[in-house]
Amino acid sequence: MDPIKKKIQSNSRETRQDLFGKIVTYTCIALIVLVVLSIFVFVASKGMATFFVNKANFWDFLSGKNWNPTMLDSKGSPMLGALPMITGSFGVTILAVLFATPFAIGTALYMTEIASGKGERILQSVIELLVGIPSVVYGFIGLSVIVPFVRNYIGGSGYGILSGSFVLFVMVLPTVTSMTVDSLRAVPRFYKEASLALGATKWQTIYKVILRSSTSGILTAIIFGMARAFGEALAVQMVIGNAAIMPTSLLSSASTLTSVLTMGIGNTVMGTVANNALWSLALILLLMSLFFNIVVRLIGRKGRM
Amino acid sequence: MKTKLQNKIALNIIRIIAALVVLILLFLLGDILISGVPHISWHFLTSASQSFESGGGIGVQLFNSIYLLLLTLIISFPISLGAGIFLSEYAPKNLFTSIVRMAIEVLSSLPSVVVGLFGFLLFVVQFQMGFSILSGAIALTFFNLPLLTRNIEESLRAVPDLQREAGMSLGLSKWRTVMRVILPEALPGIVTGVVLGAGRVFGEAAALIYTAGQSATNIDFGNWNPFNAASPLNLMRPAETLAVHIWKINSEGVMPDASAVSAGASAVLIIVVLLFNIFARIIGNSLYRKLTATK
Numbered sequence: 001m002d003p004i005k006k007k008i009q010s011n012s013r014e015t016r017q018d019l020f021g022k023i024v025t026y027t028c029i030a031l032i033v034l035v036v037l038s039i040f041v042f043v044a045s046k047g048m049a050t051f052f053v054n055k056a057n058f059w060d061f062l063s064g065k066n067w068n069p070t071m072l073d074s075k076g077s078p079m080l081g082a083l084p085m086i087t088g089s090f091g092v093t094i095l096a097v098l099f100a101t102p103f104a105i106g107t108a109l110y111m112t113e114i115a116s117g118k119g120e121r122i123l124q125s126v127i128e129l130l131v132g133i134p135s136v137v138y139g140f141i142g143l144s145v146i147v148p149f150v151r152n153y154i155g156g157s158g159y160g161i162l163s164g165s166f167v168l169f170v171m172v173l174p175t176v177t178s179m180t181v182d183s184l185r186a187v188p189r190f191y192k193e194a195s196l197a198l199g200a201t202k203w204q205t206i207y208k209v210i211l212r213s214s215t216s217g218i219l220t221a222i223i224f225g226m227a228r229a230f231g232e233a234l235a236v237q238m239v240i241g242n243a244a245i246m247p248t249s250l251l252s253s254a255s256t257l258t259s260v261l262t263m264g265i266g267n268t269v270m271g272t273v274a275n276n277a278l279w280s281l282a283l284i285l286l287l288m289s290l291f292f293n294i295v296v297r298l299i300g301r302k303g304r305m
Numbered sequence: 306m307k308t309k310l311q312n313k314i315a316l317n318i319i320r321i322i323a324a325l326v327v328l329i330l331l332f333l334l335g336d337i338l339i340s341g342v343p344h345i346s347w348h349f350l351t352s353a354s355q356s357f358e359s360g361g362g363i364g365v366q367l368f369n370s371i372y373l374l375l376l377t378l379i380i381s382f383p384i385s386l387g388a389g390i391f392l393s394e395y396a397p398k399n400l401f402t403s404i405v406r407m408a409i410e411v412l413s414s415l416p417s418v419v420v421g422l423f424g425f426l427l428f429v430v431q432f433q434m435g436f437s438i439l440s441g442a443i444a445l446t447f448f449n450l451p452l453l454t455r456n457i458e459e460s461l462r463a464v465p466d467l468q469r470e471a472g473m474s475l476g477l478s479k480w481r482t483v484m485r486v487i488l489p490e491a492l493p494g495i496v497t498g499v500v501l502g503a504g505r506v507f508g509e510a511a512a513l514i515y516t517a518g519q520s521a522t523n524i525d526f527g528n529w530n531p532f533n534a535a536s537p538l539n540l541m542r543p544a545e546t547l548a549v550h551i552w553k554i555n556s557e558g559v560m561p562d563a564s565a566v567s568a569g570a571s572a573v574l575i576i577v578v579l580l581f582n583i584f585a586r587i588i589g590n591s592l593y594r595k596l597t598a599t600k
Contacts, residue, residue, distance in 0.1 A: 013478075014476070014477070014478035014481070015478070017478040017480045017481055018478045018479050018480050020480060021390075021395075021478070021479065021480030021483065021484075022395060022480075024387050025387045025388070025390050025391035025394075025395050026391065026395075027387065028383075028384050028385070028386075028387025028388040028391060029387070029388045029391045029392070029405055031384055031388075032384070032388055032405070032408065032409060032412070032450055032451075032454070033404070033405055033408045035412065035447055035450070036408040036409075036411055036412050037408075038423075038427070039412075039415070039419070039420070039423045039447075042423055042426055042427060043419065043422070043423060043426075046426065102322065103322055103325070103326050106318070106319050106322030106323060106326070107322060107323045107326045109319050110319050110320060110322070110323035111323070113319075114316060114319060114320065114323075115323075123323070123327070125582075126327070126330065126331075128582060129578065129579060129582055130330055130334075132501070132504045132505060132508075132578045132581070132582060133508070133574075133575060133578055134505075134507070134508020134509065134510065134548050134574050134578070135508070135510070135511070136508065136510045136548045136549075136551045136552050136571075136574075137337065137508070137548075137551070137571045137574055137575060139551075139552065139555070140337070140551055140555060140567050140568070140571050141333050141336065141337060141571075143555055144336070144340075144564060144568070145333060145336055170329070170330070170333060173326065173330075174330075177326075201308055201309060201311070201312035202312055202316060203311060203312040203315035203316055204308065204312070206315075207315070224414075227414050230416070231414075231415070231416025231417070231418065231419070232416070232511075233416065233417070233418040233511040234510050234511050234514075234552050237556070238552070238555055238556065258416065258418050258511075261418055261422065262418060262511065262514060265422060265425065265515055266514075266515065270430060279422075282418070282419055282422055285416050285418070285419050286415070286419055289411070289414050289415050289416060289419075290411060292414060293407075293410060293411055293414055
């Protein structure tokens with residue numbers, strides 16, 4: 001074959017380069033998707049084993065109040081009541097977000113609407129630093145400041161849902177604040193100008209215009225805060241007291257899904273009922289984070305319309 | 306008059322809230338720094354930790370944290386670079402791309418305990434790698450991938466399309482345009498993101514407890530052969546990091562000066578995160594200046 005014909009008919013150098021690029025990037029992205037899929041498959045198959053291999057009743061698992069996987073109950077099935085942990089997890093998450101939301105919105109409003117350029121920059125960098133502080137440090141702060149505070153001024157041993165939600169409040173606050181600031185900044189400037197030009201006061205503008213038009217962004221920030229609080233393990237584990245019993249008050253020792261997981265996985269043998277039951281708790285965590293994700297998506301879709 | 310009064314009250318409430326938040330946060334941070342910084346000394350930063358007596362340091366843990374961070378970055382950066390380039394340059398608008406985006410979002414919102422447990426199940430147990438630095442680095446990679454990918458994608462997207470068109474019109478392939486034109490321009494943003502992500506990885510503990518382990522074996526800093534079990538570079542030795550150390554000594558309660566050591570270690574963590582934040586900004590700015598030749 002003559003060289004010119006060959007050159008025209010074969011791929012050019014550029015085409016080969018492009019093919020190479022496509023292969024490289026598709027491989028990377030496929031790897032990430034593979035990781036996500038295998039996390040789901042592995043955790044789900046382990047978590048389901050409690051119900052299919054150990055024959056625990058799914059409904060009893062969700063509503064039972066006794067968590068003692070090594071003991072058998074009157075019917076001969078293991079005592080796997082996860083309600084205390086589920087209550088603990090939802091308790092600390094909801095309380096933490098209830099505390100954090102007004103503070104986060106207030107701080108964000110101050111940063112975007114009231115503060116001068118300098119104050120805004122200082123607050124911004126403080127919040128950025130706080131977002132990056134490791135959760136163990138928050139846990140240690142909880143242990144050395146919040147637990148004694150609760151013990152001395154409120155009552156109880158200091159360990160419990162209240163301390164857990166205080167720690168999570170401090171942890172979630174910077175995240176929710178910085179996301180709220182982003183959504184407040186995204187409000188078009190002329191909305192504010194139009195409202196002020198109509199003679200509205202600053203507060204009326206904030207309340208009737210700015211907060212209304214950034215509602216979906218603020219909701220997203222709150223859900224993100226909830227997801228973070230729900231999945232946080234060590235900081236909560238350090239201050240909640242770790243008693244797998246139904247919490248009777250905000251001041252009594254309790255436990256969350258994550259705290260039981262971190263304490264238990266190392267002390268149980270792979271493949272036993274006790275171990276499988278922990279994986280079922282991990283599955284609940286996984287499904288909840290999926291749920292939070294879907295809620296964020298739904299809010300985003302509604303906000304766009 | 307009523308609305309004006311309302312306005313005044315409301316704005317003052319907002320000011321009070323902001324001041325309260327700053328006070329609470331500064332109080333907590335100050336508390337840690339004031340009780341922790343006096344413990345930081347050269348001896349504390351370099352000596353080995355003690356289990357049952359006081360006076361231990363955090364030298365091994367500090368080294369482990371840094372080593373683990375470097376390994377994580379070496380594994381996760383190339384993958385997320387490829388994934389970021391895919392999402393910003395190659396991704397077609399179809400079902401596959403939206404599934405990929407969904408997957409990355411889900412991965413980034415997974416609780417780190419779950420990521421750690423998955424690493425434990427797959428690498429420590431299934432592949433029999435044991436509690437090792439390598440298992441820990443892979444678990445941290447899962448945790449770091451979504452953040453890094455999103456950051457790289459955003460930095461690449463911020464490059465104007467004009468640059469892409471210019472590259473194409475010179476007859477460059479798309480791949481070459483990305484590597485030689487787009488990537489250098491996006492570099493400052495990417496570096497800033499990598500350093501900020503590094504701060505998060507440095508302080509992560511929940512994903513490491515069951516992958517890198519909770520024990521700091523004695524390592525011999527004179528032995529740099531990676532295949533020797535006592536070498537600091539050995540990939541298969543268990544490695545407790547600084548963050549895991551803080552958690553462990555507080556939940557075990559056998560170390561007499563646990564609170565002092567954890568205060569010191571927490572202060573070190575906070576200072577390192579602060580340094581990462583400052584570095585991210587400085588490096589990003591100086592790279593930007595260098596690459597764009599602005600003053």
